[in-house]
Amino acid sequence: WWLRGNVATIDRVKVVTHQIVLLADTPHPSRDIPSCLTQNHSTACGTTRPTSSLKALAGKNVLFVDPTDWFCTQQCPAILRNIVVYRDASHMSVDFALHLAPILSKILLAAHLLTS
Secondary structure (H helix, E strand, C coil), X not given: CHHHHHHHHHHHHCCCCCCEXXXXXXXXXXXXXXXXXXXXXXXXXXXXXXCCHHHHHCECCEXXXXXXXXXXXXXXXXXXXXXECXXXXXXXXXHHHHHHXXXXXXXXXXXXXXXX
């Protein structure tokens, strides 16, 4: 149902814009990261690398951006570049979002969807 809902939404949005950016969800940790970090070593708080079914939606006028590589290698650590990645069990921390902003900006600039 999730994929069908995204397809329906994209079809509706295509009528009013020439370019759609589909930003996939971030990897979901299997626990509340800050709580885990207070009780364990950071390596015990990571999660496994997810896969996204939304890649199938990429195509003409749809720029698919998968942030998984920004969070994960083989595993998705709780702390990356000395930044706590998540503020709870599903939302990235403000500090990590600020860290990622230039990466997303670069992608949008390259696609001519953002001006510098």
